[in-house]
Amino acid sequence: MTAASSTGQGNGVRLGVVLLATPLLLWLLVLVILPHVDLLLVSLRERIAFRQYEFSFANYIAFFVEPLYWNTYVRTAVMSIMATVLTLIIGFPVSYYIAKIMRGRGKNVLFMMCLIPFWVSELVRTFGWMILLRESGVISSFLQWAGLVDGPVEMLYNDVTIMVGLVYTSMLFMVVPLVSVLDSLDDSLIEAGYDLGGNAFTVTRDIVIPHAMPGIASGCIVVFMLTLGNYLTPNLLGGKDSLWFTEQIYTQFITRFNWESGSAFGFLLLVLSSLIVWIGLKLSRQTLADTVR
């Protein structure tokens, strides 16, 4: 292409791109970047008198000196990682089954079954779990009726229940990217693996997983972020003892009207999620660009 035409066309194309991208850029600026900049600014000030603030790290220092805060912070991170790993471990075989073993109608039906729970709101879904699991709930009553236990059993308000709830809520977000990436894996690649002397384990390890890596990474990122930022599930299923970090943020903002401290917590959560995602990508040797392909 000649220089003249390329610059002329280049300008036209560039203008078009800018125009097309404007709504997206505005959205990013107004709804994502501005609030976070504001969050950062608010978190870095301390109230010294009515409507009087000065710059300080007091909010961050408060976070580190109060064990409850950073314990909750670490606990939330660890639980979220566990929930992500569990979701992957359960979601991978399910996705493989849907993408590679089911054929025709059965495949769509199974895929829809993963989707159906998401037709009701998260709140309703979580209440469903509560109806099943609480002391006077369905499972407890059934166990008593069957004579397996003497008194009512409380299955809510413990970590296992929180974990089950989190995995359940996240499953779809793992299965969708995994099914789509496994669908794109040519069957003959798997067959060639067996033909070359592989067994189920080696074929999965050397062929299926490397191919599925972008899907695994994107599923894990989405599930991890959603879990980390989840408020409803840990609170309803875990009750007062859930110790979820979003709950701390909520308390600071809403109960205690301490926006400075709430902002600092919010910012710390952002740092946490970015850090863990970054480490995850490094460990799996993926780039963010791979995961959205």
Place this chain on the structure above:
Amino acid sequence: MADLKLDQIRKSYGAVDVLHGVDLDVKDGEFVVFVGPSGCGKSTLLRIIAGLEDITGGDLMIDGDIVNTKSPRDRGIAMVFQSYALYPHMSVYKNMAFGLKLAKTNKAELDERVRNAAKILQLDALLDRRPAELSGGQRQRVAIGRAIVRQPKVFLFDEPLSNLDAALRVQTRIEIAKLHQKLKSTIIYVTHDQIEAMTLADKIVVLNAGNVEQVGSPMELYHHPKTRFVAGFIGSPAMNFTRVTITAVEPGRVTVQTPGGKSAVLPFEVTTDHIGTEVELGIRPEHMGLDRAGELGVDGEVEVVEKLGDSVYLYVRLANGDRVTLRAPGHCRIKIGEAVSARADAAAAHLFDRNGQAFAKLDCPEEYSAME
């Protein structure tokens, strides 16, 4: 190196029968080609041999052992897939080494075998590339290399040339033939292209709708097709067919009435109960000629003329509506619409009954029966 035996192999997908009892013997070092139209079950049969499909009925034996339920890894077989099935995340070297790595071959031997195969296939310079950075022909060679390094008893090829362009296809075909001479291993090769089958095979297996129509050497199938299907499938351009009526039968001789109303005596063994019935007469285009002598003659009008340089194909419509193809020399000046009459030897004829089975031909001069 291995003998392979298929005994009444059947395959069904649910209620659909795909293979209806296939019998076959493959000897050590033989190049066997499965040929047939698309959907006749060639790939299914190959995949059964590879161990990628379950057998519905019958037995598969390698070196005398029944291997019906053995996994692919225990059969000593290597398959080259139609789509090549190379691993995009591995280099050419790693692709070729993959099978050996799974077999826990020691490093030095693995390296030697991979480099040897790479040399044979002229892939030495490409070992560090990813499959995405290779041309179609190179990918094909990597796929073959991946099979060679494992030194299998039997190589299986599923339409390996179908993704290549015409020139490369001929070249690769020759390379595969050379490879077979060099390795002297047993090869089973699937194709829908009868020219590939004719040029490569020691033994051709013609499949049609899940049945073996005929097994034989290329020349055997060309000169002595047992069914009308084989006669029409092998040879290019395809054999000409027309309906004739049997008027008289003597031992070793049959008199038929041709479309033009003339009678001809042909050297076939036909039973008397066929007198008065219609049968099908087949003659290959290359055995008919405008300036030939012969007991058989047809007259018709030229509909299409195809000039290929060295020869000209004439598509001729006979009086009874049947169409036949004639091959004339390249300098032939015949135009569309011209009336032509062609002749052929009675010994060049093939005769098929109503069920498409060939009648036994006696008296076969060398020209129409040359075998290797």
